[in-house]
Amino acid sequence: MPNYEHLTRFAGLPVVEFTGRDTADNRFHEDREPAWRRGKRVLAQGPEPEEDLARAIGEPGAFAWRLRMEPTGLLPGTGERTEPSEGLGAYLDRFTGTVDTRTITALIIGKFPFISHHCSTESDRLRDELIALAPHLPRLRALFFGEVLREESEISWIGHGDLGPLLTAYPRLTELTVRGSDGLRLGVGEHRSLRRLTIQSSGISPDVVESIAGSSLPELEHLELWLGVEEDGAAAPDDLGSLLSGTAFPGLPHLGLRNAEFTDDWVRALAEAPVTPTLRTLDLSLGALTDEGARTLLSAPAFRSLERLDLHHHYMSEDMTERIHEAFTGAGVRVDISDRREPDLEGYEDEEEAWLYPAVAE
Template sequence: MPNRSHLTEFAGLPVVEFTGWDALRDDFGLAMYWARNRREPHTEHPKNYERLFEAIADPGSAAWRLRMETPSYGTGSNGPIDTLGQYLGRFAEIVAPAEVTALIVGYMGGDYEAMPPDEVRDRLLDIAPKLTALRSLFFGEIRQQENEISWIEHGDLSPLLAAFPDLAEFTVRGGSAGLGLALGEHRALRSLTVQSGALRPEVVRDVCASPLPGLERLELWPGSKEYGGESTPEDLAPVLSGEAFPRLRHLGLRNAEELDDWIPALAGAPVLSSLDTLDLSLGTLTDEGARALLGAPAFRGLKRLDLHHHYMSEETAARVRAEFAGAGVEVDVSDPREPDVDEYGGETHVHRYSAVSE
């Protein structure tokens, strides 16, 4: 699933992680302690840093991941520990910032009491004037092992878009509670993705109200109502009407636990006639939602329909595959799921979960 592993490619470029002093010390420290204690060299450490050196020599050849981990040992006695500001400052000093076109901001270690969510944003804003070639930004690429998606907190991220007026692609993961995306006019942005375990209605409405005249791809993850993901088709109405983003060609409503409820609204949405692709993957589509898809001719004007990770029966999935393929629509009905069924209180309870949830 999207938050189970790190990206290996972003914006069409291979990902290279900028290694901080703490991680370097840990790599070499582990190798040395292994050799001392086991009387043999470690077979895997230190890591091969050849690709890092190649990317430093040609910064535009890679998508750079910024990521800090809390050191595993040696705090204080083995040398200074990087602060966030020091780490980002060193990145801007060593990697020619004016040549960086793609940037991923990942896990930054510690807890949020020691590192408030806004601090990561603010320290990135400190070096923003040097990142003059930046076109693609992923803010919050944090794996499930590092932090659950609904626990990833962000504040107001609109200053990031303002700081990078030439940004074409922006992705954010997390921010169930405090995320702010009331964006000012941004004429360069072509792709906006908000990955969430619970997307609040006000965030959806703010995105819809943002003046993004060039937007071609919009992907939102409604998530779970249990964690506050109570957005509805009414919140997305300006997009569904086709008025918010006239150049939109790709719409994603992914990771939705109430996906069946969205299908009727999509079926009658004017925006559907201008879309090339509709991505409803990672959600909880059932036979009921599938019947609504099959009964609406408007969906057959798409070039591609992504439904992978669903709860359709085998027979219904086969019918969806056959009928849409027959209409010339590329359709993905892979990764069928089975609901969890519990018996308690004398009643049967059926549970269906989106792909990225707790």
């Protein structure tokens, strides 16, 4: 699943992690010059993590950098993880002191174990520290904020505050991905460089959508919202009026309404929405599309004007899956119908009552 493993590539670059002192080989960090020289000798194929980091220090602009810190262990008798011995400020100072960050174009902010779940304090703290780092990252173009795995936190527990100031601090940013939408706001006003915006969530709220739709993003080409499940507060089609009407982002070429519990409802809304004929690609993947929604896809002319339609991870029958493939391929639309799922019938006799799960939920 998308939140089960760390990214190995981001923004077209291989990912390297700047390890916390507790997990790093201290000898490696004692002297930067030997690391630099050794980094030049490391082969590109299959390096050990330490060797990979050494190579990246020698050529920082060729990598996307992940910043994260792991807890050092468990408190006896509690099961609670302990904080790292190195503080956040010291970790970031070591990062900017070890790596020539002026050439970095892509950055991933992962898990920092300072506070409990369901709270935006950690996110706000990281946001403010990242804003302070802006002079050290003049070429930053792509940012993933909150790459937290399921083993570290359920996606619905990842809380954020207002990330609008973060966008303001990086006016040249072209790509932003945020994982977690609890409390999230993106009141940026205007950002003239952002082209790709992705919000990964198990339940994106109408407030989050409103804060995005209310922003002026004139260069936006790719908008991707992981809608999630009703139980986690997911927005419904009526909540995306300005987006579906095309007034929020006129001429938007790519729209992703992914990871939806009720994908069939979104298909019905999109069939009549003014935004659909203007799209080149539509991504409805990771959701719970059934034959009911597929019949709407087949009958609505608006979907035949697409260049690409992504439906992977769905609950269509085998027969309907083949019909969708034939119809859209015949219309010149590249369609992804992979990862067909079967309904979970445990405890149910009627398939219509069975649970249909989007890819990322609890």
